[in-house]
Amino acid sequence: MSWAAFIHVPLGPVLLGVLSHVTVFIRGEWHMRVPVLITTYSCLITALLWIEYSISGSSKASITIVGRITGLYATGLLGSIIIYRRYLHRLRDFPGPSLAATSKLWHVWKSADGKNHLLLERLFNRYGPIIRTGPEELTIINAAIPHIIDGSKSQFRRATFYDAFLPMVAISATRNVDDHDTRRRIWNRGFSSKALAGYESLMLRYTELLASQIQNLLSEESMGTNSREVIINVTDWFAWYAFDVMGEFAFSKSFNMLRDGKWHSKIRLLVDGMNAGGTFGKVPWLVQLGKIIRPRVSLVKDWDSMLQWCRDCMDERLQWLINAYIGDGSQQAELAWLQGDAVTMIIAGSGTVSIVLTFAFYQLARDHSQQQMLYDEIKDVNIYDGLKLQECAQLTAFINETLRLYPPVPTAGNKVTPPQGVTINNTYIPGGVTIVAPKYLIHRLESSYESADQFIPERWTTLPDMVKDNRGYVPFSQGKYGCIGKQFAMTEMRLVISLLLKKFKIEFQANDNKGEALFEDLKDNFTFCTRRFTSEISVKESCLMLGGWFRRVHTFSSNIRRSYAM
Numbered sequence: 001m002s003w004a005a006f007i008h009v010p011l012g013p014v015l016l017g018v019l020s021h022v023t024v025f026i027r028g029e030w031h032m033r034v035p036v037l038i039t040t041y042s043c044l045i046t047a048l049l050w051i052e053y054s055i056s057g058s059s060k061a062s063i064t065i066v067g068r069i070t071g072l073y074a075t076g077l078l079g080s081i082i083i084y085r086r087y088l089h090r091l092r093d094f095p096g097p098s099l100a101a102t103s104k105l106w107h108v109w110k111s112a113d114g115k116n117h118l119l120l121e122r123l124f125n126r127y128g129p130i131i132r133t134g135p136e137e138l139t140i141i142n143a144a145i146p147h148i149i150d151g152s153k154s155q156f157r158r159a160t161f162y163d164a165f166l167p168m169v170a171i172s173a174t175r176n177v178d179d180h181d182t183r184r185r186i187w188n189r190g191f192s193s194k195a196l197a198g199y200e201s202l203m204l205r206y207t208e209l210l211a212s213q214i215q216n217l218l219s220e221e222s223m224g225t226n227s228r229e230v231i232i233n234v235t236d237w238f239a240w241y242a243f244d245v246m247g248e249f250a251f252s253k254s255f256n257m258l259r260d261g262k263w264h265s266k267i268r269l270l271v272d273g274m275n276a277g278g279t280f281g282k283v284p285w286l287v288q289l290g291k292i293i294r295p296r297v298s299l300v301k302d303w304d305s306m307l308q309w310c311r312d313c314m315d316e317r318l319q320w321l322i323n324a325y326i327g328d329g330s331q332q333a334e335l336a337w338l339q340g341d342a343v344t345m346i347i348a349g350s351g352t353v354s355i356v357l358t359f360a361f362y363q364l365a366r367d368h369s370q371q372q373m374l375y376d377e378i379k380d381v382n383i384y385d386g387l388k389l390q391e392c393a394q395l396t397a398f399i400n401e402t403l404r405l406y407p408p409v410p411t412a413g414n415k416v417t418p419p420q421g422v423t424i425n426n427t428y429i430p431g432g433v434t435i436v437a438p439k440y441l442i443h444r445l446e447s448s449y450e451s452a453d454q455f456i457p458e459r460w461t462t463l464p465d466m467v468k469d470n471r472g473y474v475p476f477s478q479g480k481y482g483c484i485g486k487q488f489a490m491t492e493m494r495l496v497i498s499l500l501l502k503k504f505k506i507e508f509q510a511n512d513n514k515g516e517a518l519f520e521d522l523k524d525n526f527t528f529c530t531r532r533f534t535s536e537i538s539v540k541e542s543c544l545m546l547g548g549w550f551r552r553v554h555t556f557s558s559n560i561r562r563s564y565a566m
């Protein structure tokens with residue numbers, strides 16, 4: 001049978017579709033080849049149209065025939081993919097929703113409301129500790145898993161999710177092990193104990209600015225009245241604080257959000273871009289597709305505009321960083337890496353710290369005895385002495401417990417099993433499988449913590465029996481991909497909590513429903529976040545069409561009352 005005859009019988013294109021799956025697409029990663037695939041298929045369809053037109057002489061007939069051939073081919077290809085993933089795949093015996101096994105789009109759809117952590121919790125309750133959450137993906141909720149995937153001897157590598165940020169290159173996103181090691185070595189110098197001591201004055205300056213801005217609001221509010229309280233939106237104020245600190249750190253330049261009491265437009269774009277990346281990054285080819293049709297995707301345009309702004313900031317900052325590189329003696333700085341690392345710094349160091357502070361203040365508002373206990377511990381401590389502050393056991397326990405219940409990176413950090421596979425609790429998992437180890441759920445395992453869902457800081461001090469198995473406690477992750485800014489973040493959080501507690505008393509506002517809005521708003525978009533930007537920044541009409549995902553949400557407010565004198 002000739003080639004032309006073959007594709008004209010219905011079975012021909014179907015068989016071609018099946019063949020292209022079992023011989024080509026079944027192997028390797030394809031998400032980064034979306035542009036090549038689109039180009040190839042467009043050329044093939046155009047060639048077919050031309051051939052059909054030259055045979056029939058009718059454009060209508062040739063479009064109908066080529067449409068039918070394309071449809072049959074797609075049916076063969078997709079049918080083969082679905083049947084293979086569902087019934088023949090090496091992960092076929094792992095439990096999980098059947099649609100999740102056939103396409104990762106199911107996960108994007110189901111977590112488009114930002115509640116991925118709750119979705120995984122429901123799946124855990126239904127299917128148990130190992131769940132197939134994607135064609136090549138298992139979610140494992142077990143205290144041993146963080147160490148297996150990220151421990152010092154681990155051979156796991158970063159999963160495809162991290163490609164979502166390409167072409168931006170950065171330490172936190174690169175999947176190339178050598179590139180990562182190189183970046184990590186450079187960064188390690190910037191986070192040495194000596195370097196950190198130098199940053200303390202920077203943090204102090206901004207912590208004092210935060211306190212004085214709240215004080216100003218309090219004074220304004222109470223002017224001419226007996227009121228001694230002011231309601232502030234802690235979500236915003238802690239975000240402004242953390243971003244301003246990181247702006248100084250990465251660019252030697254504040255975003256001045258604390259000073260101005262409002263969001264910097266580029267930082268909003270950054271947070272929006274990150275949040276979208278958190279959801280759509282589950283299907284990396286979808287992100288790449290978005291980048292191809294970028295003129296029509298406002299989020300991509302916004303992200304690009306934010307990157308350009310970072311480049312501009314970096315130009316000002318460049319000299320300092322180049323010095324750091326040359327000091328390392330190993331290589332010349334590459335601008336792309338510098339830009340990516342700067343964005344990484346700001347993203348990794350801001351959203352994380354601010355969300356922990358928000359939750360810490362939620363807990364303080366909820367439990368006045370905790371507030372009193374912390375106040376008693378720090379009231380006579382010179383908080384300008386970093387070492388003294390570190391010795392405050394109750395304060396550290398309070399932060400640890402906040403990080404346990406609300407880890408800022410609740411479900412992300414996916415890694416891929418090494419080629420030989422691994423055995424976890426007598427279950428063999430083949431090589432090349434993406435493993436998700438959600439900290440949000442592992443930190444709440446009853447087998448690891450007594451009264452696991454309750455906020456009890458004393459489990460880290462006077463009640464150690466309440467921690468039964470601490471292996472799964474990894475808010476900062478661990479190993480070579482673990483958080484490089486852990487000490488930086490701990491210092492910031494200790495400073496903010498202690499300074500504000502010395503000055504103010506924290507309460508829910510009188511008519512508030514005890515902070516429940518915080519949990520309604522909470523979104524798992526790689527990091528936990530609690531606020532969408534829709535009010536003054538153009539409420540993107542195109543985004544609203546995505547099913548209310550960008551709907552306006554409430555924010556968590558606390559009553560911060562002046563109570564104690566310094």
Ligand code: HEM
Pocket residue numbers: 171172173184344345348349350352353356407408409412413414475476477480481482483484485486488489
């Ligand atoms: C409470 C605060 C923080 C928490 C809970 C936290 C948590 C984490 C986690 C879980 C990761 C691993 C992410 C992954 O697996 O992909 C990570 C990576 C990272 N964090 Fe943090 N982080 C915090 C604050 C900071 C700060 C303040 C900085 C910078 C000053 C920072 C810089 C980084 C960087 C650069 C990475 C990537 C490390 C690498 O790829 O080698 N983080 N962080």
